[in-house]
Amino acid sequence: MVPVTLAQDERAALVTTLRSVGPDAPTMCEGWTTRDLTAHLVVRERRLDTGPGIMIKRFAGHTERVRADAAAENWDDLLGKLADGPPVYSPFKLVDRWANLAEMFVHHEDVLRGGARKDAAWTPRPLSADLEKALIGPASSMARMTLKGSPARITLRTPDGRDLVTAGDGDQVVxxxxxxxxxxxxxxxxxxxxxxxxxxxxxxxxKDAKRGF
Incomplete structure (x- = not known):
């Protein structure tokens, strides 16, 4: 029996949360409901022609049209596709445990925290020690890209004092x-x-600086 990966666990947890909140709940992705977010995830894995539009503005129109078409599908069918994971023809099938761990985690939190004020205090859900450890790599690699243009030299640090990455220029913020x-x-x-x-x-x-994509 093939062991279940952390990415698969997080995918299953995300699908459970999506089923509980329904297709019209808010998310942390500005302007997107849970239906929009689910369509994005399904298209990302099943329509490889939309990949460039996620990162390159010039191709974004095509990606958005395909995503909008997917969002119009039956909600249960859309959730079924997400739950099934990458199809056999998708490169994500081979790299699911690495490429999809942060993706599923972040979008799960997008749903869980949807509707919360951006400046609100938040108590995170408990995560297993294995999941927290596995997220160290994505935190470091993503920060190297998203913090380059920050208005400060930012160091990401864990509560036990471990510095994961420093990026950006200027005076330091930890x-x-x-x-x-x-x-x-x-x-x-x-x-x-x-x-x-x-x-x-x-x-x-x-806090006000744009990060991410």
Missing amino acids: VTGAPGELVLFAFGRSPVDVVYEGSDALIASV
Whole structure:
């Protein structure tokens, strides 16, 4: 029997949450309901021609049209496709455990925290030690990309004092949180349960700066 991976666990948990909140619930992805978000995930794995549009603005129109078509599908069918995971022809099938762990985690939190005020305090759900450990890599790699243009030199630090990555230029701001929360910070999500160290003005600038894609 093939062991279930953390990415598969998180996918299953996301599908369960989506079923419980329904297709019209808010998410942390601005302008997207849970139906929109689910369509994005399904299209990402099943329509490889839409990949460039996720990162390159010039191709975004095609990606959005395909995603909108998928969003019009029956809700249960859409959830079934997400639950099934990448089809056999998708490159994501081979790299699911690595390529989809952060994707499923972040979008699960997009649903769980949907509707919360961005500046609100948030108590995260408990994560297993294995999942927290596995999210250290995505937190570091994503931060290297998303924090390059930050208005400060940002260090991501875990509560036990481990510095994961430093990126950006200028005076330093230290952002401390559990690996899962640091992943969300690197992806530009809020609310997140992190602690900032630095000048008040610089911290405010870091909070307001765009991160993610």
